[in-house]
Amino acid sequence: MSKLSIVTKGIIKENPILVLLLGTCPTLGTTTSAINGMGMGLATTAVLILSNMFISMIAGYIPAKVRIPSYIVVIAAFVTIVQFIMQAYMPSLYATLGLFIPLIVVNCIVLGRAEAFASKNNVLDSGLDGLGMGLGFTCALTVLGLVREILGSGSAFGHKFIDGDGILIFVLAPGAFIALAYIMVLFNKFKSKIS
Amino acid sequence: MEYIIIIISAVFVNNILLSQFLGICPFLGVSNKVNTAVGMSGAVCFVIGVSTFFTYLLNKYLLVPLGIEFMQTVAFIVVIAALVQMVEIILKKISPSLYQALGIYLPLITTNCAVLGVALIVVTKEFSFGGEPHMMNLAESMVYAVSTALGYGLAMILFAGMREQLELSDVPESFKGIPIALVTAGILATAFMGFSGLV
Numbered sequence: 001m002s003k004l005s006i007v008t009k010g011i012i013k014e015n016p017i018l019v020l021l022l023g024t025c026p027t028l029g030t031t032t033s034a035i036n037g038m039g040m041g042l043a044t045t046a047v048l049i050l051s052n053m054f055i056s057m058i059a060g061y062i063p064a065k066v067r068i069p070s071y072i073v074v075i076a077a078f079v080t081i082v083q084f085i086m087q088a089y090m091p092s093l094y095a096t097l098g099l100f101i102p103l104i105v106v107n108c109i110v111l112g113r114a115e116a117f118a119s120k121n122n123v124l125d126s127g128l129d130g131l132g133m134g135l136g137f138t139c140a141l142t143v144l145g146l147v148r149e150i151l152g153s154g155s156a157f158g159h160k161f162i163d164g165d166g167i168l169i170f171v172l173a174p175g176a177f178i179a180l181a182y183i184m185v186l187f188n189k190f191k192s193k194i195s
Numbered sequence: 196m197e198y199i200i201i202i203i204s205a206v207f208v209n210n211i212l213l214s215q216f217l218g219i220c221p222f223l224g225v226s227n228k229v230n231t232a233v234g235m236s237g238a239v240c241f242v243i244g245v246s247t248f249f250t251y252l253l254n255k256y257l258l259v260p261l262g263i264e265f266m267q268t269v270a271f272i273v274v275i276a277a278l279v280q281m282v283e284i285i286l287k288k289i290s291p292s293l294y295q296a297l298g299i300y301l302p303l304i305t306t307n308c309a310v311l312g313v314a315l316i317v318v319t320k321e322f323s324f325g326g327e328p329h330m331m332n333l334a335e336s337m338v339y340a341v342s343t344a345l346g347y348g349l350a351m352i353l354f355a356g357m358r359e360q361l362e363l364s365d366v367p368e369s370f371k372g373i374p375i376a377l378v379t380a381g382i383l384a385t386a387f388m389g390f391s392g393l394v
Contacts, residue, residue, distance in 0.1 A: 021373060024223065025308045029216035069276050072305070076269040084265070102268040102315055106308045108220055173214045174388065177381030181374040188369055 006125055010132030017140040018187045022108040026100045027141060028176040034157050037145025038138060039093045040100060043082055045134025047104050050078045052118040052130035059119040071114045076105045109133060140183075147179050200394050201322075201338050206346035207390040211309055213350050213383060214391075218309030222351055223376055227362075232355035236348030240341070242282060242304050243313050246275045247340035250314040251333055271314045272305075279305045309347055313340050354383060 016022045026044070031037040054074055062070050083101050086094040094101065104110065113133055118126040149155055152170030154162035169175045211217050218239070225231050250271045258264050283301050286294040294301075304310060317336040321328040331339060357379050366375050 021223065022220070024219040025216050028219060068305075069273070072272055072276060073269065076272050080265060080268055083268070099312060099315060099319075103217075103308045103312060105268055105272055106306045106311050108306060111306060169385070172388065173216070174381040174384040176216070177377045177384055181370075181377035181381065184374045184377070185369045188374075 003125075003128055006128045007132035007135070010129070010134070010136040011139060012136075012191065014133075015136040015140060015187075016109045016112075016133055017137060018184055019191075020109075020112075022112055023137065024180075026103065026107060027144065028173075028180065030097055030100050031141055031145035031148055031176065032171050033149040033153070033155075034142055034146040036093070036096055037141035037143075039090070040097055041134070041138025041141040043086060043097070043101060044104055044107060044109070044137055045131065046082050047075065047078050048110055048113060048134045048137075049127050049130035050081075051075045051110055052113055052126040053123050054078070055114045056118040056121055056123050056126035067119070068111070068115070071111060072105065075110050075114070079104045109137060144176075144180055144183055147183065148175055151175070151179070197335075198338050201335060202342040204394045205339055205342040206349060207387065208393050210346045210350055210387050210390075211312070211343050212347055213380070213387045215312070217312040218307050218347060221303065221307060222354065222380075223373060226351055226355040226358055226376075229352060229355045229359060232351045233348075236344075236351045238282075238301060239304060239307060239309065240344035240348055242275070242279060242307075243310055243344040243347075244337070244341050245282070246271075246278050246310055247314055247317055247336060248333075249274050249278065251317060251336050254318045267315065267318065268311075271311060275310055275314070276305045309343075313343050350383070350387070354380060357383065 010016065014020060017024070017027050023044070026040050030040040051071075051074055055071055058070075058074075059067075079102060082104070083094075086097075086101060113129060117129045121129070146156060148170045149157075150166070152166045152168060152172075152175060154160060154164070154166040167175075170179060205211075209215060212219065212222055221235055221239075225235050253270060253274060254264075254267065258266060258270060279302060283294070286301070317331055317339060322331055322335075322339075358376060361375060361379060370378070
């Protein structure tokens with residue numbers, strides 16, 4: 001597998017949200033606007049790259065029986081670091097995302113890639129895999145956030161383009177489920193067209 | 196009275212699945228049949244209750260006195276992983292039939308965000324159940340955790356019932372599988388929105 005295809009497979013072919021359906025909780029919970037979705041995506045990307053690289057470094061020394069708890073502790077450590085950085089430099093985004101930042105620990109994508117990819121590949125490839133998966137996650141979150149923001153509050157990336165309110169239900173809980181369902185349908189159509 | 200407000204708020208108004216989006220993966224994954232949904236909700240309820248009890252005490256008597264609250268995420272996930280493992284071993288000994296029924300879902304509870312989510316919510320968020328905003332004490336935390344878990348079970352079992360019906364209906368090709376399940380969840384969430392403003 002070439003280096004480039006390791007990165008790009010995460011974006012379309014194995015998109016973590018739209019294809020593998022991993023990490024749906026932050027996807028639905030944080031995408032009330034495009035900016036929030038993107039922030040959540042980038043925070044997860046940072047954790048993915050760091051934990052993938054570190055786990056691929058230490059995978060050979062961990063006994064198979066305790067590997068899952070060990071991976072979780074490694075991931076939790078990186079999440080705490082990212083949490084600190086966001087608290088210091090992006091306090092408003094940190095406040096909006098709230099609980100979902102510490103919950104990156106239990107995001108199935110991170111543990112899933114550690115187990116499926118990082119534990120079997122070298123450090124560079126694992127880092128690239130984390131980057132690709134993270135970008136796929138970020139793209140899906142940004143698109144979902146953008147759709148919900150445009151429909152729900154009539155703005156895009158914080159710039160309002162209509163007067164008054166949008167269709168409020170799209171920024172509330174039910175809109176998250178319905179918007180994700182339709183994006184998934186369109187993505188599957190698009191994917192079957194190109195292949 | 197305060198406990199009743201906590202219960203209604205956690206089960207219906209701020210339902211953990213349908214309005215806070217925690218624990219969606221098993222919600223979509225194992226809700227094909229009512230039976231598995233009941234088993235999964237039971238196991239999750241139990242783990243949420245026990246882990247909240249231990250993480251609350253750990254936070255109050257170890258992390259706060261030492262001034263290392265930033266270790267909450269790491270410490271809690273270790274407690275939860277250990278508890279799930281322990282529950283697995285105990286169940287295997289005292290009730291092999293229940294252990295068999297839960298099967299693969301037991302170890303997966305470690306990575307259920309509802310468990311870590313509730314543990315973190317009770318030690319970081321201030322609540323005002325009809326009174327002054329305050330941090331929850333142990334009794335309130337336990338009532339909150341158990342009723343949140345009941346709300347999880349309620350939403351999960353309702354959803355599983357709907358999905359069983361869905362299998363018999365004629366769904367457009369592109370919507371088959373997860374998309375139609377998400378649309379159904381959206382409608383269920385709309386129904387639960389009717390409870391908002393209740394407390």
